[in-house]
Amino acid sequence: MTLNPPSLLLARNEAQFTGNVLFANPEDTFPQTLMSQANVYTWCQSKAVDEQLARVGLPDEQRHFGAEWDAGRVEAFDHVIIYQPKAKELLDYLLAATLPHLKQGGQLWLVGDNKSGVKSSVKRLTAPLEEVGKVDSAKHCLLFNGYLRGEAKPFALNDWVTRWQEDVAGQSFTLCSIPGVFGHGKLDKGTALLLEQLEQHRFMSDVAHARLLDFGCGDGVISMWLHKRTGANISALDDSALALKATE
Structure with missing residues (x-):
């Protein structure tokens, strides 16, 4: 299976990755x-990537799909490798969630292509990380690392959840969101417009006992609105573990 450029850059440095290694995102x-060469574990926010890893033989006990790392699997890691996400807030979330599981003196690695903003993200690799610097660059990608030299704050998922009240298309409800979820912390204009149009559509008169699928549910706003408006039985589906957690 073809590797993307950030992974090819990691492959140039693969001799560094021994012991217990956690890949985040x-x-x-x-x-x-x-x-x-290493005890490899993955924490995927993407179900598609998790399934790809399963197909190439990474065992179930070494893979985790969820909103936070399952701390019961490994006590501490020698290396944590984070792929630069699109949202900078998600990088902060991944750092907060993984640093408590890194051994003292262990290495945190950040890799990404130049367009992802990885160059500016290195500023987010702060205490308790020290000796942060660039390790390698190739294929329009950068690789940074730093060493854990202090105590990392324990991670609490609830500290990262944003809650707010929303009134849209005649319905009022509380929404939750987590960094990395589409439209984090707000109702985007496109979704608001969709719900306003649904409220007026003849479709709404015949769904009270229907079974509906919200495909790509994000923070669950459409599912929540439809359920409150119609009482319909709704299944919410998304590739993102963070979106599914927010929808809960």
Whole structure:
């Protein structure tokens, strides 16, 4: 399976990754290639990537799909490797969630292509990380690392949840969101327009006992609105573990 440029940059430095290694937000199957030299674990926010890793042979007990890392799997890691996410707030979330599981003196790695903003994101690699610097660059990508030299604050998911009251298209409800979820912390204009149009559509007169699928549910605003408006049985589906957690 073809690796993306950030993974190819990691492959140039693969001799560094030994012991217990956690990949946070991996984008492809590169973690599986290290199984012969390291105890590899993955924490995926994307169900599609998690399934790709399963297909290439990374065992179930070494993969986790969820909104936060399952601390019961490994006590501490020698390396944590984070792929630069699109949202800078999500990078802060991933750092907060993984640093408590990094050994003292362990290395935190950040990799991404130049367009992802990884160059400016290195400023977010602050205490308790020290000796932060660039390790390598190639294929329009950058690789940084730093060493854990202090105590990381325990991670609490609830500290990262944003809650707010929303009134839209005749319905009022409380929404929750987590960094990395589409429209984090607000109702985007496109969704608001969709709900206003649904309220006026003849479709709404015949769905009270229907079973509906909200495909790509995000923070669940459409599911919530439809359920309150019609009482319909709704299944919410998304590739993102963070979106599913917010929808709960």
